[in-house]
Amino acid sequence: MTTSTLPRKSFQFPSFSRGFLLWMGFLAVLLVIGLYSAIQVLLKGLIITNLSDAVPWGLWITIDLSAIALGAGAFTLSAIVYIFGIKRLQPVIRLAVLIGFAGYTSAMVTLLMDIGRPDRFWHPWVFWNVHSVLWEVTMCITIYLLILVTEFAPVIVDAPFFDGWTRLRAFGHSLHKFTPFLAVLGLVISLLHQSSLGATYGVIKSRPIWFKPSMPIMFVLSAIAAGPAVTVGVAYVLEWILGKRTVPHDVLRIITRFSGVGLLAYGYIKFWDMAAVTYYGRTPGVSKAFALLQQQTPYTFSFWVGEVILGILVPAVLFLVPRFNKNPAAAVVGALSAMTGIIVHRWNVTVGGLFVPLSYSPGTAFELPIGSYTPAPIEWGVAVLVIGYALIVITLAVRFLPLFEKQEH
């Protein structure tokens, strides 16, 4: 960065600490790796990934689903503050909306890489198929991203950079009065698409372990529970880095408790889903599919350790037991643990479901080969791009935008 003076009055070019520059350098490396991979994919096509006709969705879809679920703190906390009127949590809203924005835009970047014709990304907006869950998800994500941008606009125009732009700032602030309305719309839209992401799998009747009504409920509940925890984790980590309070600790403790209760609710549904759908209610197709997954893949291990222990039990204890609830480090560990649970769950649903081959032949001998998929290096490269992008958005926003103003005592 060169030091130049900008003509705006009262805007001082910020100074950068060495740590900040090192961190930005690291993120730049991630972006370079990621952009190289993305360009390779765009030039050569999806043939250079390890996706196939048997397993057409893989790592990138897992990232989409996880990013959207982990960004769910924005709508959940907005609803709590503006609809249920718990104004005490207001100081966390700006951070939650920022993380939501980073999550949703990351998902869009990944989707753009994943579809075969990125040049036609706009088709769902124009050519509607109202019967398609995926169409509905696309529309909802688009609308919700606009909501997030509108919710965040007042914060952006409050940056010192815009000190000279009084009209823009006034316009940005005028958007603020729509916040309650946006919170209602955001709640409706988010509940719809967070569950529809599960329904994307739940409506596929040809795949026995997907086809169940609990799928959308588990998706939306896990997102509502884990999303706010991510916001809390980020708030504590930023506090360590910046060396000052970001969000009042009593606020964060309320949110971690909410998240803990949410995770228990998710665990409850998950328990009955396992008991009712996959244990007592086993059809031959479901039995066969699970037997296959248990033999051929570490499904049992990843389910119990990844989804249940790391995803539900560990964070629930860390968030709800008073001794841990007061401890920022425990909250961060709990948030990371819950994040892992979400990612493992989305991976297990997507790739696990596709590993089980379709069975349509009436005979007894023929079996389609069991799906096999390990993400190719180029797919990890694009994943690095998305992670680097999300971290840069959050870093720049924390550095340049007044996310936590007026919280100082």
Place this chain on the structure above:
Amino acid sequence: MTTQTPKKKTRKKAVVKLTRSDVLKIAAAAAGSIIAAPLLTTGPLSPFGQLKQGQLEGENYAGHGAQTGQYHWGMVINLDQCIGCEYCMRACTATNDVNPEEPWNIVIEEKTSGGHTFFLSRPCLHCQNAPCVEVCPVKATYHREDGLVVMDYDRCIGCRYCQIACPYDARRFNWKDRSDEENPYVPAWGTPEVERRPRGVVEKCTFCIHRIDAGLAKGLRPGIDREATPACVNICPVGARVFGNLKDPESRVSQLIASNPTFRLRDELGTDASVYYIPPREGL
């Protein structure tokens, strides 16, 4: 904290004001856009509406095909006659210029529960309740009036949800650009009659619609006149595949279905496929 309270109160007033007039305005605007959006996108006011209007006339409802019109194209495959020669696969791959590694039409060796060997061949089944049509986010896959499930390759975004939803593994994605590649089945098994699909879209069996449509325009009868009949049906050396109009009780397909025991693949899913199978004489 205490300095914040008066500020919060002014904000609250703004909220109350919003609920009166502004919310109504917003609601009216939202309702207006909901009405305007389909008009502008697919309706008569749309700049896009004219793009494929001729092709898309049958797309009114994503679920059912073949509810209007005089044709419902279907196929009967006699598993008792099929010898597993794979000619249908080769003729299809040549005629539709399909990637030989990802054939639309497959032939597999199978065993009955009694241990007898038979061969199952599978084109697209052209379901009347087609999961692929329901899930496509852009209506790139749709039903024609004659019941065929076909694709608009100019509209497909390559999301591959149809591949995931199809219970029969009948869909193939173009993972790479094939424009320079040779098709080993050309010219021995036929010459390409349709354009190769570009990289990044999903493709599928069409029952050779180009033959059906051109044939009907000439007054030919698909299923009877070879020029208007799918390549896989024409080439079958034992006549195991029969094609025709399921809506016409006099057609050969209708008569075969009436006079033989038939079944459809995974009928319990309710897909209502247009391909009927006659089981081997040993049973299944």
